[in-house]
Amino acid sequence: MSHIRSLGAGLVFLAGLWVAAACAGAAPARAAGLELKAQLVWGTDDQKPKDATFKELDPKIKKKLRSVFKWKNYFEINARKIALPGNGTKKVRMSPKCELELRLADEATLEVKLFGEGRWAKTFRQSVKALQQGQLAVLAGDDKDKYGDAWFVIITAPASAKP
Amino acid sequence: MNHQAELRLQAWLDGELPPGGAQAVAAWVQRDPEAAALARELGATKTALLGNEPERALPESREFYWSKIERELAPAEAPAPAHGRPAWLRGWVKFLAPAGILVILALLLFGPMLRSHHRPTLASTAEVESPLDDISSFTFDSESEGMTVIWVNTE
Numbered sequence: 001m002s003h004i005r006s007l008g009a010g011l012v013f014l015a016g017l018w019v020a021a022a023c024a025g026a027a028p029a030r031a032a033g034l035e036l037k038a039q040l041v042w043g044t045d046d047q048k049p050k051d052a053t054f055k056e057l058d059p060k061i062k063k064k065l066r067s068v069f070k071w072k073n074y075f076e077i078n079a080r081k082i083a084l085p086g087n088g089t090k091k092v093r094m095s096p097k098c099e100l101e102l103r104l105a106d107e108a109t110l111e112v113k114l115f116g117e118g119r120w121a122k123t124f125r126q127s128v129k130a131l132q133q134g135q136l137a138v139l140a141g142d143d144k145d146k147y148g149d150a151w152f153v154i155i156t157a158p159a160s161a162k163p
Numbered sequence: 164m165n166h167q168a169e170l171r172l173q174a175w176l177d178g179e180l181p182p183g184g185a186q187a188v189a190a191w192v193q194r195d196p197e198a199a200a201l202a203r204e205l206g207a208t209k210t211a212l213l214g215n216e217p218e219r220a221l222p223e224s225r226e227f228y229w230s231k232i233e234r235e236l237a238p239a240e241a242p243a244p245a246h247g248r249p250a251w252l253r254g255w256v257k258f259l260a261p262a263g264i265l266v267i268l269a270l271l272l273f274g275p276m277l278r279s280h281h282r283p284t285l286a287s288t289a290e291v292e293s294p295l296d297d298i299s300s301f302t303f304d305s306e307s308e309g310m311t312v313i314w315v316n317t318e
Contacts, residue, residue, distance in 0.1 A: 064308040114315070122300060123292040124313050134309050141315040 033086045034104060034128060034157060040078040040094040041152040042143070043071035055079075061154060064136065071150060084110075094153060104128070112155065114139055131157035164197055172198060176205050 041057060043065065048054060054075035057065075065074050080092050082102060089103040101113040105125060114122040126137045136154055143149035174180050175188040192198045291302055291313055303312040 064305075064310055067308050068303075068305050068310060068312065116298075116315075116317070120294055121298050121317070122313065122315055123294070124302075126311065130311075136308075136310040138310055138312045139315060140312055141317065144317070 032107065034084045034110065036082040036084055036102065036110075036131075037156050037158070038080045038082060038092055038094060038100060038102075039076050039152075039154045039156075040098060041065070041154055042075045042077050043069060043073070043140075043150040043152060044075070044143075044146070045072050045148070048073065048075055061136065061156075065152070069140075069150070074152070098151070098153065100153065110137075110155075112137070112139075114153070126155070128157065131155070164201065168198075169201065172202055173205055176202065176209065 039057070039061075042054065052075070054077055056062075057074045057076045062074050066072075078094050080094065082090055082092055084090050084102055084104060086104060086107075089101055092100045092102065094100060097117050099115040099118075101115065103111050105111040108128050110126045110128050110131065112124055112126065113120060114124075122139065124137070124139070127135075131137060134156075136156055138155075139153040140150055143151050171180070171184075171188060172192070175185055175192075178185075180188060192202050291300055293300055297317065299316045300313050301316075303314065304310075305312070
C-alpha cells in the first residue's frame with residue numbers, strides 16, 4: 001500500500017512540474033522594444049511630377065518592388081522611424097488617409113493595424129526575426145485617386161536593432 | 164393437452180417437482196388416459212436415451228487428455244518469474260514507468276506551444292485579419308525578393 005501512495009505522490013509532483021513549465025512557456029515573454037521604419041510609397045508608370053517633393057526610393061527596395069509589381073516608378077511619399085516599445089501601441093500617420101497602429105504581440109511577433117480613411121481595414125502579424133533579417137512587410141492597394149497606380153506601405157526593421 | 168401441462172409432466176418424470184406438485188401430477192396421470200400415455204412415452208424415451216448414449220472414445224487416455232489441459236492452464240496461473248532485479252529498483256521502475264508516460268503526454272500536449280513561443284519562425288508568413296466585409300485581401304510571399312505582400316482590395 002505504501003508503494004502505491006509514493007507512486008501517486010510522485011505522479012502528482014511530476015504533473016505539477018509540467019503544468020508549471022507549460023504555463024511558464026506559454027506565457028508571452030515581455031518584449032523589449034523594436035526599431036522600425038515605415039514608408040508610404042506611390043507606384044506609378046508616370047514620371048515624378050515636377051513640383052513634387054517626393055524622394056526616390058532606396059534602390060534595393062525599388063528593385064524588389066519592380067521584380068514583384070508591374071509599375072516602373074516608385075516614389076517615397078512619406079517615411080517614419082518608429083521606436084516601438086515592448087509594451088504598448090504606437091500610432092503613426094503616414095498620410096491624411098493612412099494610419100498605422102503597431103505593437104509587439106510578443107517578442108517574436110509584430111502586429112500592424114492599417115486604418116484607411118479612419119476605418120480599421122486590416123490587421124496583420126509578421127515575424128520580428130524575419131524583418132530583422134531583411135524581410136519587407138508590404139501593405140498595398142489600388143490608388144483610389146489615380147486609376148492604375150498603387151500605394152504601398154513598406155515596413156522594415158534595421159538589422160542592428162534588436163528587441 | 165397444452166404445452167404447459169406437457170412440461171409439468173416432464174418435470175414430474177425428471178423428479179423436479181416439489182412433493183405437493185408431484186402428488187398432484189401423479190393423481191392427474193392416474194385419472195387422465197392422455198396424460199398417462201404421454202407419461203409412458205416420455206418415460207420410455209428417457210430410458211432409451213440413458214441406456215443407449217454413444218460412448219465417445221478419446222484419442223488418448225483420460226488422464227493424459229486432462230493433463231494436457233492442465234498444462235495449458237498452468238502458465239496463466241503461475242506468478243511471473245522474478246527478473247532478478249533488486250527490490251529497490253523494482254520500486255523505482257514502478258514509479259518511473261507511469262511518470263515517463265506522463266512526461267511523454269505533456270511533451271505531446273505542450274511541446275508545440277513551447278516551440279511556437281521560443282523559436283521565432285523565420286518564415287515571413289503573415290497572419291491577416293479583415294474586420295470589414297467590404298475589404299478583402301490576399302497575401303503573397305516572395306521568397307526570392309524577401310517580401311511579404313498583403314494586397315488590400317477595397318470594393
